Amino acid sequence: xxxxxxxxxxxxxxxxxxxxxxxxxxxxxxxxxxxxxxxxxxxxxxxxxxxxxxxxxxxxxxxxxxxxxxxxxxxxxxxxxxxxxxxxxxxxxxxxxxxxxxxxxxxxxxxxxxxxxxxxxxxxxxxxxxxxxxxxxxxxxxxxxxxxxxxxxxxxxxxxxxxxxxxxxxxxxxxxxxxxxxxxxxxxxxxxxxxxxxxxxxxxxxxxxxxxxxxxxxxxxxxxxxxxxxxxxxxxxxxxxxxxxxxxxxxxxxxxxxxxxxxxxxxxxxxxxxxxxxxxxxxxxxxxxxxxxxxxxxxxx
Amino acid sequence: xxxxxxxxxxxxxxxxxxxxxxxxxxxxxxxxxxxxxxxxxxxxxxxxxxxxxxxxxxxxxxxxxxxxxxxxxxxxxxxxxxxxxxxxxxxxxxxxxxxxxxxxxxxxxxxxxxxxxxxxxxxxxxxxxxxxxxxxxxxxxxxxxxxxxxxxxxxxxxxxxxxxxxxxxxxxxxxxxxxxxxxxxxxxxxxxxxxxxxxxxxxxxxxxxxxxxxxxxxxxxxxxxxxxxxxxxxxxxxxxxxxxxxxxxxxxxxxxxxxxxxxxxxxxxxxxxxxxxxxxxxxxxxxxxxxxxxxxxxxxxxxxxxxxxxxxxxxxxxxxxxxxxxxxxxxxxxxxxxxxxxxxxxxxxxx
Numbered sequence: 001x002x003x004x005x006x007x008x009x010x011x012x013x014x015x016x017x018x019x020x021x022x023x024x025x026x027x028x029x030x031x032x033x034x035x036x037x038x039x040x041x042x043x044x045x046x047x048x049x050x051x052x053x054x055x056x057x058x059x060x061x062x063x064x065x066x067x068x069x070x071x072x073x074x075x076x077x078x079x080x081x082x083x084x085x086x087x088x089x090x091x092x093x094x095x096x097x098x099x100x101x102x103x104x105x106x107x108x109x110x111x112x113x114x115x116x117x118x119x120x121x122x123x124x125x126x127x128x129x130x131x132x133x134x135x136x137x138x139x140x141x142x143x144x145x146x147x148x149x150x151x152x153x154x155x156x157x158x159x160x161x162x163x164x165x166x167x168x169x170x171x172x173x174x175x176x177x178x179x180x181x182x183x184x185x186x187x188x189x190x191x192x193x194x195x196x197x198x199x200x201x202x203x204x205x206x207x208x209x210x211x212x213x214x215x216x217x218x219x220x221x222x223x224x225x226x227x228x229x230x231x232x233x234x235x236x237x238x239x240x241x242x243x244x245x246x247x248x249x250x251x252x253x254x255x256x257x258x259x260x261x262x263x264x265x266x267x268x269x270x271x272x273x274x275x276x277x278x279x280x281x282x283x284x285x286x287x288x289x290x291x292x293x294x295x296x297x298x299x300x301x
Numbered sequence: 302x303x304x305x306x307x308x309x310x311x312x313x314x315x316x317x318x319x320x321x322x323x324x325x326x327x328x329x330x331x332x333x334x335x336x337x338x339x340x341x342x343x344x345x346x347x348x349x350x351x352x353x354x355x356x357x358x359x360x361x362x363x364x365x366x367x368x369x370x371x372x373x374x375x376x377x378x379x380x381x382x383x384x385x386x387x388x389x390x391x392x393x394x395x396x397x398x399x400x401x402x403x404x405x406x407x408x409x410x411x412x413x414x415x416x417x418x419x420x421x422x423x424x425x426x427x428x429x430x431x432x433x434x435x436x437x438x439x440x441x442x443x444x445x446x447x448x449x450x451x452x453x454x455x456x457x458x459x460x461x462x463x464x465x466x467x468x469x470x471x472x473x474x475x476x477x478x479x480x481x482x483x484x485x486x487x488x489x490x491x492x493x494x495x496x497x498x499x500x501x502x503x504x505x506x507x508x509x510x511x512x513x514x515x516x517x518x519x520x521x522x523x524x525x526x527x528x529x530x531x532x533x534x535x536x537x538x539x540x541x542x543x544x545x546x547x548x549x550x551x552x553x554x555x556x557x558x559x560x561x562x563x564x565x566x567x568x569x570x571x572x573x574x575x576x577x578x579x580x581x582x583x584x585x586x587x588x589x590x591x592x593x594x595x596x597x598x599x600x601x602x603x604x605x606x607x608x609x610x611x612x613x614x615x616x617x618x619x620x621x622x623x624x625x626x627x628x629x630x631x632x633x634x635x636x637x638x639x640x641x642x643x644x645x646x647x648x649x650x651x652x
Contacts, residue, residue: 034429082624089631092368096584099577100623107616233436233573240433271482275444278437285430286422 004144006266007259012150012219014258015157019212020235021242021250022164023205029181029245030201033091036098037078038209039232040105045071045210046217046227047113050120060123067210075206076199084195102229109225117224120217124148149218156215160208161251168247173200181245234261234277241281243294252292257281314509317592321505324599325498332494340606348602349497350376350559353504355582355594357551360508362580363589364517365544366524367424368432371439372579375549376556377571378415379408381446383557384485384566385478389453397491404491404561405500405554412553415442416546424541427527439576446568451479484567485560492561500558501595504551508591511547520544585626 020042027035045067052063082101086094125135125148136147168174176197179187188194216231217223234257242253257277264276284292307315328345331337354376361369383404390400419438423431445462452459453476479485511517519540522530531537560566582601586593604622608615629635 028429082628085628086631088633089627092362092584092588093627093631095368096581097624097627099581100620100627103616104620104624107620111613111617233440237433237437240430244429269448271448272444275441278440281437282422282434285426285434289426289430291430 002266006262008146008150010259010262011255012153012258013262014238014255015153016212016216016219016254017231017235017238017258018157018251018254019160019208019215020231021239021254022160022247023209023212024236025239025242025244025246025250026177026201026205028239030177031083031198033083033094034098034236035083035202035205036095036232037101037105038205039228039230039235040102040109041071041074041078041206041209041228042213042216042232043109043223043225043228044074044105045213046120046223047109047118049210049214050118050217050223053121053123064211064214067214068207071210071213072203072207075202075209079199079202084198106225106229113225115225117222120221120223122149122218122221123214124152124218149215153215153219156211157251160211161247164204164247173197177201237278237281240291241284243291246291246293246295249291249293256292308513310509310513313592314505314513317505317509317595318502320592321498321501321595325494328494341603344602344606345494346492346497346562347559348599349494349501350555350562351579351582351598351602352501352595353497353555353558354552354579355586355598356501356504356508356591357548357555358579359583359586359589359591359594360511360544360548360551362583363587363594364508364512364524365520365541365548367541367545368429368580369435369548370432370573370576370580371419371435371437371442372548372552373571373573373575374419374435374439374442375412375416375552376559376575377442377446377568379405379412379553379556380560380566380571381479381485381556381568382411383408383553384488384560385451385453385458387489387491387557387561388476388478388485389458391489397489398493398496401491401493401496401558401561405496405557408557409550409554412556413546413550415553416549417542419549420542420545424538424545436573436576439571439573443568443572446479446484447482449479450477450481452477482567484565484570486565488561488564488566490562490564492558497558500554504554505591507547507551511544516540516543581623585623 020038023038023041024035027033027038048070049063049067052058052066053060058066078101082097083094086097122135127134134148136145136150138145168177176187176192177200179190179192180194180197184194187197212231212235213228217227235254238253238257239250240253241257242249242251260280261273261277264273268276288294328337332342354372358369358372361367361372386407387400387404390403393400395403419435423434423438426434448462450461512521519530519535520543522533522535523537523540527537556571578601579598582598583594585601586595586597601619605615605619608618611618
């Protein structure tokens with residue numbers, strides 16, 4: 001069952017990557033920028049949830065909601081203060097600003113919450129009849145064990161994906177978002193408030209980042225100020241892998257990346273798993289240069 | 302200046318050489334009179350290495366116009382291979398300066414080869430996809446060095462991945478050089494400021510001559526409009542590769558210089574953050590502007606040290622400075638204001 005085990009764990013990790021990748025891919029689709037600070041918003045979300053749940057003893061669900069609100073506000077603030085003034089600036093300038101914001105968040109976290117790792121509590125457990133704590137379910141007579149965290153992660157990912165697809169395809173705001181990603185100037189002429197739309201995109205992406213942060217830290221419970229950076233880079237890779245700008249692409253890219261990572265860890269080498277993940281990415285991009293589900297843009301001469 | 306028959310490009314090149322030579326001379330005088338603080342003294346070689354990193358990345362990002370997020374990977378190749386060469390030659394009786402030179406050449410050579418291998422797949426892609434693949438290569442190179450064991454004895458080099466099979470198999474007088482995640486320890490610090498200065502000058506001469514040559518004009522034509530360049534018969538891949546490999550080789554020699562200034566070096570030093578740091582130098586200094594890269598690299602390497610009095614706040618201040626500089630530089634009102642003072646000059650090389 002170890003293969004099945006690995007695949008389930010991979011899908012769970014992949015779901016987290018997919019949720020993070022959504023933030024990257026939506027912002028990229030609309031604002032045409034790589035939001036490098038996204039990984040650090042995840043970290044902030046995890047910390048907020050951690051303190052809400054442990055220091056203030058709030059209900060886990062309430063803690064997650066608080067984390068989402070804080071991250072949403074943070075996302076909007078970052079966008080208004082750092083990115084909005086650079087709307088017409090060269091894309092590299094925006095990239096460097098995003099890196100600056102990322103450094104800022106990491107170092108602020110370092111000051112506020114110290115570099116000492118925090119152990120994230122496991123919200124997903126229940127008390128069994130005999131009083132012991134259960135953190136997962138056993139299948140096939142105990143040979144396959146799936147933790148609640150894994151189940152919840154996959155479930156949450158599916159819910160988010162469905163909700164987001166419905167929102168983007170049907171809602172008025174979703175339509176505005178698609179219009180902006182197609183052509184900002186024309187969208188503006190059609191009476192769409194481009195700035196508001198971009199802010200909403202950042203808000204959604206950051207809110208999702210908070211959820212991803214909580215799920216990530218529930219599965220891997222060490223929380224430090226740099227917790228978000230590596231998953232951030234990998235999720236960004238996942239977004240490119242699936243075709244940046246595409247929501248189903250983020251899901252597919254995230255899941256593939258997560259499964260490959262866990263399988264590489266299990267069967268090749270723990271230390272080289274990152275190298276394997278990135279090697280697969282390179283091969284995919286060589287065969288399909290715009291990612292798995294990316295739109296092929298024809299060159300205009 | 303037209304009367305003297307000096308082109309604008311050469312003027313720019315000579316200004317840059319002049320500034321670097323003047324800076325070197327000033328540092329030498331300050332050092333000779335004993336007024337240099339020990340903090341500054343320790344930073345001279347890293348500054349030189351980062352300056353070379355910045356100008357070489359500027360060749361890729363500013364002149365070739367492709368965003369590379371894995372430049373530290375090439376620095377890492379240069380560092381590890383350069384130090385390996387220097388350690389292998391330790392008992393050869395060669396002078397320290399010569400060994401340093403050999404280390405830098407070896408570093409440049411290996412980084413150039415890796416750059417070529419990386420370039421074959423990378424340069425087929427465009428834009429953000431190219432950026433992410435360079436990022437991926439940087440991470441792969443880091444992972445490999447983190448798991449590589451390399452030893453040296455009379456029979457030559459021994460290498461193994463993942464587990465240390467090298468130590469046991471080494472002959473008499475052999476030693477382990479690269480020890481996986483432990484990196485390289487016990488490095489003889491032979492890097493000097495003068496060597497760093499010479500390396501910067503060589504890199505600048507190479508870059509300015511490349512940029513002002515037929516090849517350089519072809520590279521810039523590709524940056525400005527790849528399709529148009531292709532349609533007039535410029536072999537795009539060849540020139541892209543030329544710029545990319547040159548840039549990688551320079552990063553390799555910078556890596557060798559950098560590593561030989563410390564007693565230990567680990568692969569994690571050359572991670573994604575280092576690549577980004579160098580990219581920050583390039584963008585702050587201005588794309589395609591070598592002097593700008595030099596000044597930005599110097600200032601930003603010194604800044605965190607100067608901010609030491611703020612202690613815990615220094616990286617926070619660094620981040621804020623970075624954001625503010627980008628916001629101010631790209632503020633339309635300020636751009637108009639400064640634009641008035643440089644009439645006749647085209648508006649920057651930024652994309």
